[in-house]
Amino acid sequence: MRGLVIAGTHSGCGKTTITLGLMAALKKRGLKVQPFKAGPDFIDTGLHRLVTGRHSRNLDIWMCGQEYVKECFYKYAADADISIIEGVMGMYDGEHSTAKLVGLLKLPVILVVDAYGMAESAGAIVRGFVSYSPIRIAGVIFNRVASDNHFKRLKDSVQEDVTVLGYLPRDLDFEIPHRHLGLTVAEETPIAKENIAKLADTVLEHIDMEAILVMDDYPPLHSRKNGHVGDYPRFTGATVESEQSPTSAIKIAVAYDKAFCFYYEDNLDLLKNAGAEIIAFSPLSDSAIPDKADAIYIGGGYPELYAEELSKNTSMMKSINGWANSGKPIYAECGGLMYLSKGIYDFNGKFFEMAGVFPFETEMKKGRSHLGYREILLKEDCILGKEGDKLKGHEFHYSEIVNNSYELGVMSYELKNKKDSKNLSLVTCYSLLNNNRDEGYTFKNTLANYIHIHFGSNSEIAWNFLNHIMEQKWKA
Structure with a gap:
């Protein structure tokens, strides 16, 4: 059982698109993907379910506490081939940030960087995120890349201790409709099946999925015995007698x-x-x-x-x-x-x-x-x-x-x-x-x-x- 976190440099950098793309690509390869969302968001979790066919779970340390969050993750990750957690805002933003969740669950991080309007400067951004805390950035994916040459310049700017996993092209033509509370909800089917398939194919073409699947720092995750931890009830997946x-x-x-x-x-x-x-x-x-x-x-x-x-x-x-x-x-x-x-x-x-x-x-x-x-x-x-x-x-x-x-x-x-x-x-x-x-x-x-x-x-x-x-x- 594997797990990873998709973190971003800031809100709007492409976390949700890349998260959905990775989920769709992994599912297309025949893997059972369990989605999670950092924080209280309802809309992203619905989109996760639309792509994976499995309910996405909110992992919110402030609302539920650390033990509850860990048990929720262990419970629903247990029967999946891989679990993907979509982060919230920028990786270090907020008191209960994506980085704090990463530290709690000890999972590898893939950093999403919006490459629009930059080239070599991307290396400085990645270096800043890598050096900001002890959290290890296991890989980087660039979003909105203009061309193969643009990607080469981005990749060459990143130091060798960080793996560049690939990119999504600027002309992807994949968009999730927005409105006043955020993205359109899954119940309105905002993404057609053919567009999900197109996104999966694009990820498989431009992102090194093998490198993701063989990352050497996956922790040994395992489900635990039923019962209670502290003041928080464990999930059993069935009615409790x-x-x-x-x-x-x-x-x-x-x-x-x-x-x-x-x-x-x-x-x-x-x-x-x-x-x-x-x-x-x-x-x-x-x-x-x-x-x-x-x-x-x-x-x-x-x-x-x-x-x-x-x-x-x-x-x-x-x-x-x-x-x-x-x-x-x-x-x-x-x-x-x-x-x-x-x-x-x-x-x-x-x-x-x-x-x-x-x-x-x-x-x-x-x-x-x-x-x-x-x-x-x-x-x-x-x-x-x-x-x-x-x-x-x-x-x-x-x-x-x-x-x-x-x-x-x-x-x-x-x-x-x-x-x-x-x-x-x-x-x-x-x-x-x-x-x-x-x-x-x-x-x-x-x-x-x-x-x-x-x-x-x-x-x-x-x-x-x-x-x-x-x-x-x-x-x-």
Whole structure:
């Protein structure tokens, strides 16, 4: 079993293209490729899955801790021929950088350098990365190379102690469409099969795959025994039979389509390992919540791009609204929160009605509203945990809540600041540490928030999630 990390000099240097190309080329050679992504990104992991046919896993030290990250890597790398981790930003950027992940997992690094507009200067860049820390750069791949002669000049500029593995040509004509949150998601099939095949062929032609496969510094990776390490649960790939397990009969309806596809795959696995059955449904195309569901989980995505279609599916919105008003559990994140609002104002200011569980609207902004890691402290018991629990996640969105101070008096909500009608606000169930704001909007047994919580950040989240659902079933 082998593993390697694709790191870059900076964001936009071509990491994702080269990562996808290597994955596609290795798969074409008949190898089983396990993808991973450093950090909290949802979109790259979906593209990895599109190319490899295997779920990509987020390896995030800040959210989940070192032991959890190591166990996640060992678990899913165990049955693969080779594992490829796509780095985040520039190799040394950030407190929890790609370099820090490399140091934790002891894997070889392939550095991606954008060669556009330079020749011999590339050697100085590579030398700087090599000498910056003890991490060994096992190889270099140049991106956007103009010609064979250009590549020769680039290669000759790199000192002999670093292997130049090859390049991708500037005229590759391979592009992944972008939008406001980044690349287009895999659920929209942004890369045709023939383009993936073309990318694989280009990699096989211009990059020395044999040198990658025989790198002499692959560490001896091995899977470990099932169990727990510290406070973090191990993955077993199957339902765990445990005294803690509330039931194996809990069914969670997970919204999954082009509008809602931002989920940490580990979250779904942890719920399944705790005893849940996951049932996928589409707010875009289905008419109602699946039969026999006990709870609903609506993740993030791009509801603003599909607002008109979502708004026209009135039967689903009525089903969601009725579910919430009946007191059955719903957990929603980011795009899911937007869907549960009264409606969405898109980038052009056009309003589309949504499920109306919460008495506010959401509005798309031209720039980012919030971006970054978040740690939250639960102020009360809820579906995510108990009062006092700390959880971690990531926030990245262009929308904001608007018009949330009207009509609250006639809604079935608990309110703060009841004496001041101009400052009415929904009850929130957690505080953001070091951020000076409260969030986690609640209505009966519905909880919605902008933060994508990683269930691996606290070993009790999945158990609490199912226990909460079971308690509501008993009360019904």
